[in-house]
Amino acid sequence: MALTVTKRSSVASWSSRVRARWRDASVAWIWIGPAVLLVAAFLFYPMINTIWSSFFNADTTRFVGVANYRQIFTNASMLEVLRNNLLWLVLGTAATVIFGLLIAVLADRVRIESIVKAAIFIPMAISFVSAGVIWKFVYQYAPPGQTQIGLLNAIITRLGFPPQPWLINPAINNFALIAVYVWMWTGFCMVILSAALKSVPEEILEAARVDGAGEISIFFRIIVPMISPTIAVVATTMVINVLKIFDIIYVMTGGDFGTNVVALEYYQQLFTYNDFGLASAFAVLLLLAIVPVMIVNIRRFRVQEARR
């Protein structure tokens, strides 16, 4: 008797719970509907269209299979483009994160900390193009014997070295460009890592110092492991950021002298050479390069959500 009563009431409450959940879900859909539609129209559809075009020829009239991809991976200048992006990825991310961390740790111990952090952060306020123009003048080259108007060459000629064509010499121009990027984005890493550093409890560091640990081993054995989630966030953000790099190279060298990158290459393929298929293939490659980073990010979010 008691069993049937509970069974009936549990059925009733189950269906009312389903209806309630359905009501909540439909309300949620109404709220996020417009956003989902916008993402679908401006992100999802173009992405599918681009992937589709990458298998067609220059004016997307004839199906050519993987010919565009084969061209990218066999043409020497296009392989150089991929190599440059890899260089940017590794060096750009490593330099910004490492310098950001270093400056955050050192600034933490100085009285003029806020001034230092502001000074490092200011370059983030200017656009990529402005940074490109500024540094183009810094790197300006004049033949030896003539007045050097480029700041860097002026300094090194005073020190007795010959002036260097920073943006022309293929051995150093990529590093010169990456230096501009690092100058701009170190501030971002520094600010976030500095916030994470302040969350490291002082007592643990005191205890370590009492136990006789030197500063360097404190840094590597205590601080870095404790803020490693933040370092991971910053690193993945920088990876995504650096893969898109375009403006600096466009303004400073126009992609010449072996500095071309994927974003600039597909811009040129699209607008100058009118080759839609090849441009789409480059865009797809960039997408594929970002996908693992996104997967790592999403997995980390899931883990964080689960922890809550």
Place this chain on the structure above:
Amino acid sequence: MFPYSKLQRQQLDDLVMKLQEGRIGRREFLRGALTIGLSASAAGALLEACGGGSSPTSSSPGSVDVLNVWGGEELASFEAMVAPFTQKTGIKVNAESTRDLTAVLTTRIRGNNPPDVAILPNPAEMQQLASQGHLVPLDSFLDMSQIRRDYASAWIDLGSYNGRLYALFTKAANKGTVWYNPKQFQSNGYPIPATWSDLIALSNKIASSGKYPWSMGVSSGAASGWPAADWIAEIYLNQSGPDMYDKWYTHKIPWTDPSIKSAFQMFGEIVSGKHYINGAPQSILATGFQEASYAPFTNPPQAYLYYLGDFTAGFITSQFPSLKPGTDFNFFPFPTINPQYQGAVTGGADVAVALRDTSAVHQFIAYLATAQAQEIWVKRGGFTSVNKSVPLSAYPDPVAQASAKMLTNATIFRFGADDLMPPAMENAFWKAMLTFISNPGQLDSILSSLESTAQQAYSSS
């Protein structure tokens, strides 16, 4: 359905058209609208909706957007040239400059927001745009009898596509000029070279005395490399003649043809000549084409010879206003390579095309075509007009006159080959010049990659 009669609606249409063409002002429009029978608020709303205002956007009837590649001195001259037009008609001319004109124009056309007028440095691009139907035929509104009086049929033909005139040749350039400092040549006893071997002998003579004979600069933003392409075109025309030249830019012969290789090698003699250019090859790649033109005229001179088109005169006079043309700076014609083709000259021209069919554009293009407008820039220097009605005496100095005369008297004349190629090919050519200058040893691979680009570029155009 409408509360207004057919007559009233017609009167309103006329009124709106007059407003948009700028023939009546806003207050007159309002008065007219009230007379027709609109209420004050309706008239105000109609005025707002039909514009005629002074907004600077290109589709506004009170202004003309002109897309061009000019900057610095050239842009200042263009603005001086159109100032009387704005004064007379009240139509503002907004000059938008970019070195990446192809990309900007393509984007804007595709985005359905073309500029009103574009000044293309490239007749081939004009042909491509006309064939795609993006250009307004100029003979639909220009006074063709006046045009035929002012321009030789050769220029009208070059600006036509399928029998209709689409392009107006504004600024022509003589690209067969080598610039030098006559005073320096006199004091050092240098002869003016007539042939290529004379030129090399002179360069060696200057180099052996510890000085740098040549100045060269090819940096130009997204178009870097075009001055070097001018070198190749001039050498090729003088070496292999007009028939081979025509085959070259129409891709009837491959880029790997020995005649093309030989032209590159001749250019290489100057680029890699021993002690020819200070800081070569990096300084060539790092220096702008305008900056490099100053070298023979500094005190003391940093070089003695500079090759670039006659528009260089404008750069020199703007940097060194005290220099007198003819005595302090002058040019000699590009030296003969093959005596059969002596007097051959390459040149360039900026063509004005119309992309929007508005009355402001009609008036602007008609103004640009007149001899009076072109005389303004001619007098400022660095501009050679192909308008027959511009008198030779209008040219400000003996240098400009000599250049104009050289252009009109040339036995063999061709446009710069790079400007005649499809834009994709032209770009590849420019970038190939950069690679060649930094690495002349890679000539064969450069030419074969140019050939593979050509096969795609010419088939898709």
